[in-house]
Amino acid sequence: MSKEKEAQAENMVHSDCSISSRDEVDDIERMSRASNVLERTFTTCSIVDPGPPPDGGVRAWTMVACGWLVIFTTWGWVNSYGTFQTYYSITLQESPSTISWIGTVQNWLTFFIGALSGRLLDAGLYIPTVIVGSVLQLLGMFLMSISTKFWHLMLTQGLLTGLGGGIFFTPSLGLVATYFSSRRSFAIGIATTGNAVGGMIYPIIVRELLPKIGFAWTTRVLGFLNLGLLAVVLAFMRPRLPPRQSGPIIDWAAWLDPVYACFVAGLFFIIWAIYYTFYFLASYGVQKVGLDFASSASLIIIVNGVGVPARVIPPYFADKVGQLNMVVPTVLFLTIVAYCWLAVENVAGLYVFTMFYGLISAAMQCLVPSTVASITPDLNMVGTRLGMAFSSLSFAALTGPPIGGALQSAMHGSYTGASIWAATSTLIAFVLLGAARVNKVGWQLRKKA
Template identity: 50%
Template sequence: MMDVEKAIPYSDSRPAPRSFSPITQAPPLHKTKSATSAVIGRVASHLTTRSITNPGPPPDGGFRAWVQVFCAWLAIMNTWGFVNSFGAFQPYYEEILPQSPSMISWIGSTQASLLFILGLFSGRALDAGLFRPTIILGITLQLVGIFTMSLAKNYWQLLLTQGICTGVGGGLFFVPVMGLVSTYFAKRRGMAIGIVTSGNSLGGIIYPLVVREMLPKVGFGWTVRVLGFINVVALVVVIAFMKPRLPPRNSGPLVDWDALKDRPYVLQVLGFCCLIPPVYFGFYYIASFARDELHMPYAHSLNLVILINGSGIPTRVFIGMIADRYGLMNTIAVTLFIDAICIFSWLAVSTLPSYYVFTAFYGAASAAFQALFPTSVTTLSNDITKTGTRLGMAFTVIGIAALVGGPIAGLLVKGRGGYTSAICWAGASTVLGMGLGVTARGLKYGWRWKTIC
């Protein structure tokens, strides 16, 4: 056989072998640095808003703005909707855990409290241009909390997962999401925020509905995992489509000490501290009352959790329009008066039909208050540059009140007076909160009831 190398004659015209020295093949150093800087710049542009310049006035509508509303609506459904669904878990935990109702309430109240308190810090991340890293961190923590909750076997594991982990996660992304929506709207801001907050009520329908249908069939673990998968789908959409439109801006101080000298502001915040605990007493114990006092099966009692949340959807959407016409402070005062009447009427409930009627009215009245109270705090600030600081201060104090509301109600329920004592406490606290709010309105705008404020 002919040798292969001899079969190919050598030609001097063939190119000389190329040197493969790494020195001769490496790109110039300055080009490497510029390419690296470009990659870092592209990554940073997706994580921060430092590249945004001259965003212009709020579009007040349009496809992109309404996409932000939809995404925020999903985020509120996955945070406050999950919190308002704790009434579906409270009676179930009372059956499977040795702890008292008061101890069990700490799970839900811790979750709600952290959503309020952490908003003081997470809102500043939006101002600093760190919207995307903040919501990604918060969403990750919330999902970790839900999926580890599905593995919980005792009270302390539920407190750490459902109470603390999901509360921290939700607190990190709920305020930046709400703040981002407000940057896209001016004249239609009230309507946009009203639509967003309706996600609260819809979440309060979806989560108990899933629990009611799946808990008897697949057990607690897989029921909670399904709730987690719902959140995964919704929150991936939030991460993908929410886009900040403003560049970073300086945040105000954490505390405005002058606010402590502002009597209307102080009275209003103290009033809300009296009002928030009764709200969560109603949402957390609505199903427990049906089971304990009216002997309703657990699965059927979850219909009341769905009803108390669902009846608030139209209220949340339209109450802002009413407030725009008749005044925010006037509207919230009337809302609280109706709320107090509803709570005291709970004492007369003795049949299932009457309980369904009470639940529908109470859900609508409490939803109106929840939709209005953040905005009512901001209206009392004379300096618009301090609005965010004062709202953060109010949320922190209100968060402490939310923390103790459920456990106090649980102690009263298991006390000598039972649900009667708890309902009377909730009604009296609502009346006190309404009185403080009306006083704040009078000191700020005068006592004439015809004044639109």
């Protein structure tokens, strides 16, 4: 009997070990399945090479719609800063040049972080990138609602919202570009209308709600708006290309390409001018032609709103005649309009200048992403090169408005010197962009570039 009991006990031990072993195997399998689900959800490691871009279809146009929401919540938000510049000039005891640093830091970070975040699209980490960027931007907007001092607003509106927007903007735009080939400019042009619409909607909300519910709840309303829109982006926007497993964060060889180098250098000078004009246009209306705050906010709405058709029509033709062939003459027209600011002396003239400047500057800006894509030989490098371009432009966005503001202070509040500087910067941009076109196809005017 003793031997039988020992045998039974031994069998029970083996049985327990077997059950334990099966449980461990099941646990490992469950963890493996969970890991695979997370990998498929948050990365593109499971994607095989899908071949050429679909260049249309429901999925591709859904990406355009989501890209529109991304640009609405990033550059629409950034371009509405002129309204806040005017409000802060009234409520904060700081000079216009000092206050403009809030917007320029926000703008700089939205551009600059692109060098890193653009590479994250190439690495297959788009979804985590959008999550982190969205959280930071929304945190900045809600903390902005309790900000009362200059340094509070610098940390919240300047640092946090700029950092968050920069993290997810460039990968999203690069993602849209990978879904199109022959219609890439048109698709990105449609997506970039989010910039113009956002530049209208945010100032309208501020203008209407600020006198009624105050600054704190106005900014909370803007935060809840972005929360809803970014939730839609996270639900539907997905990359189509597998990750590029290796490669540098910066493609140094791009700077040896004269087309790319001249193009980015030209953009630097034009961004200097554009963001000075956008930030100080409303203040000019208050200080020089006698507009009140509500009317000056309308200038920001107009300068962004008139750009909606300009962000669709030029890209449509750019796909046919070439991106650089559209960019160069557009910047020439913008140069002429920029010099016309010197002749503005009354309300009517300011509104006319605002409409033309907004229309032509929008046409130029919407062509930037597709032009970078068109001069990038490998689509897998679009995110990296786009990020490099935007990061370079970030320093123009950072320094342009303060330089203009400093010129105004040096001339005792006169806008003349700053206006000449902005217009001349645009002229230099025209020369450099023309050089990029010549380096690509030579002096043949009819050749697609």
